[in-house]
């Protein structure tokens with residue numbers, strides 16, 4: 001049987017010795033009793049038998065207790081009972097005279113054995129009791145003090161020794177258990193730790209290392225204990241060696257270092273090593289190292305450093321001033337631009353300062369001064385952003401520093417928050433936008449001013465008027481607008497050139513400005529148009545207008561050129577019905593047109609009558625825009641007759657507008673409206689195409705030796721239109737008509753408006769093969785020089801001259817001159833407005849080739865014109881013949 005003598009790592013305890021010692025005590029006492037009894041045969045005294053029986057029972061109990069330590073036979077009561085029984089048995093045996101047992105050793109044994117199991121004062125009491133019992137039995141058997149006293153003390157001594165021993169063993173056992181527990185805990189921690197723990201001897205040979213080494217460097221504990229030595233990075237080796245030497249030299253010294261060690265797989269691992277010299281500690285007797293893998297941290301720090309450097313560079317390269325402040329409004333970060341602006345050399349110099357601590361007016365150390373009120377304003381604004389948590393974005397501020405021109409800044413300020421959401425400071429980006437601001441203002445000025453005269457332009461004026469138009473229902477302020485247009489300014493350009501024209505405009509602008517009070521606003525509204533806005537009443541406005549006209553009485557002298565200028569002025573006042581600036585301008589414009597129509601160089605005010613006229617024009621303008629698509633326009637053909645034989649030689653195409661709203665309207669009434677709106681371009685092309693189709697049909701149906709021609713009116717507006725000539729060419733191709741039978745008629749006055757341009761355009765038209773006629777000739781102040789250069793084929797003598805033929809010798813003289821001129825320039829001639837036989841007689845006498853007018857026929861529809869062609873009858877040329 002394996003006796004469980006030793007527990008807890010080999011340390012004996014009092015109770016364990018008690019188990020063995022009590023068994024030994026009872027067994028040896030039992031043996032002695034049995035031996036004595038057998039040798040002396042003392043008879044069977046009752047007390048010996050009882051003692052024998054008690055000791056035997058106790059021996060059995062002790063044997064069971066020894067063999068089965070798990071049975072709980074060591075309770076305090078049980079032990080005391082057992083002590084009582086054993087003491088009683090020894091006492092009874094001590095009092096037996098027949099059995100010569102020496103009791104003292106048994107009392108000593110009893111005290112020693114039970115002192116092992118019992119503790120504290122109970123043990124002392126038991127020892128004393130046993131010693132006293134031994135002494136009493138000795139006294140009872142006649143023993144003298146010198147007999148029992150030594151036994152008494154020996155019993156006490158043995159008992160106390162035993163009790164002390166038991167106590168010491170208990171303490172030893174507790175320490176041992178604690179040590180074992182600590183060791184177990186350490187092992188668990190060391191195995192679970194991510195850090196490497198290593199102990200080396202003084203020669204740095206590993207004596208202990210935990211398994212974390214495998215995770216950190218790839219080596220096993222065993223390899224390390226067997227002497228594996230991972231390589232140290234060459235750059236770190238000298239420092240590492242020096243540090244280790246220092247560590248080893250002094251007991252209790254410690255070190256901390258970072259170095260790179262090669263992993264078993266070849267890469268370098270950054271380690272942070274802390275070392276402690278514990279050579280003096282007998283429990284350790286070595287150098288202790290704690291090693292942490294800090295590769296990730298080093299990498300993160302490297303990245304952080306790089307990012308920081310990058311951010312710093314970005315910040316410093318940014319031309320905007322950037323700064324951050326803490327929650328107290330103190331600078332934490334500033335970029336180079338900010339530092340430079342305030343005359344600082346580094347971030348550190350500004351760190352911790354508030355805006356108010358920047359150098360004050362006058363400056364320090366050559367730094368840029370900041371006005372105290374500016375600094376205060378900036379500081380308060382920053383603090384507001386920090387405290388309110390509300391960002392300020394795109395705020396434009398103007399800053400004027402002492403002795404410097406004003407600068408413009410655009411600022412963005414954002415509150416910063418910490419991880420808990422509390423305000424931790426603010427970030428500001430301040431951009432100097434002075435250049436772009438100045439550019440913007442320049443652009444704005446350019447957009448709102450006329451570059452030639454420097455006056456506000458149309459846009460500016462319209463905006464000013466718009467600002468004065470109040471919401472509906474609110475009475476309008478007293479405002480009048482003067483629309484000033486120079487008369488016949490075209491001729492100034494034509495006669496003296498565009499540069500002189502420009503200088504005239506500048507002079508006119510100067511005179512207008514000079515004549516009017518400063519509070520009146522003068523603008524150049526268009527080419528030769530000026531619009532004046534005045535807060536004066538109508539009478540005062542009229543008076544101003546008259547002053548302006550008088551201001552032009554003095555001729556304008558440019559170099560040695562003297563230019564006589566006049567103007568027409570229309571006045572309109574702001575009415576509650578005007579909801580937009582253009583409505584007011586429209587009325588002033590209408591009044592100005594009235595002034596032109598009534599002879600120019602005069603002033604007209606807008607009134608109810610004019611309003612009706614202007615409204616009708618505006619309505620007709622709208623209606624005319626739809627006339628083409630609603631097929632309200634029709635064409636009629638007025639015959640043109642050879643004055644030699646009365647034969648029909650062509651037609652002039654005339655437009656009619658049958659408006660369901662306004663009835664039949666003559667071209668003289670609607671063409672000017674179409675001219676102004678630009679509708680004349682599509683209408684003219686449509687008419688031309690229809691005429692070409694018609695003429696082509698007639699040429700096919702009624703061939704002649706000299707084919708009939710068709711005159712089509714074109715306006716300057718059409719001629720100037722960029723695509724006009726191309727469109728004419730396409731129409732000629734599409735319809736296949738003979739181009740030389742199409743005669744495009746341009747009035748003399750429009751041809752002479754811009755003769756140079758007209759010559760160019762007419763030349764291009766001419767190259768298409770068409771004939772060109774100058775209409776209404778005699779009214780347009782043709783310059784002979786230009787007339788000669790115009791690529792025309794026909795002169796159409798204005799009806800005004802035909803009217804007086806036979807009645808007025810002046811008219812006959814003019815017609816005579818025109819015909820002579822035509823002859824000289826080798827041009828064909830046709831007289832318009834022929835109504836009487838007398839006119840024909842004179843025209844024939846003067847040598848005019850063709851005539852056109854009511855004497856022959858008014859304009860007739862295509863069907864009727866075709867009948868004339870089919871009949872091919874010459875017109876009678878005298879009254880009698882005609883009748």
Ligand SMILES: Nc1nc2c(ncn2[C@@H]2O[C@H](COP(=O)(O)OP(=O)(O)OP(=O)(O)O)[C@@H](O)[C@H]2O)c(=O)[nH]1
Pocket residue numbers: 452485486487488489490491493497498499500501502505526527528596
């Ligand atoms: N020199 C010069 N001429 C300009 C400028 N702008 C427009 N014009 C000319 O000014 C003239 C304005 O003509 P209109 O007002 O239509 O006609 P007008 O000859 O003044 O005749 P009425 O207005 O009918 O009296 C045109 O010939 C333009 O070419 C400019 O900046 N400089």
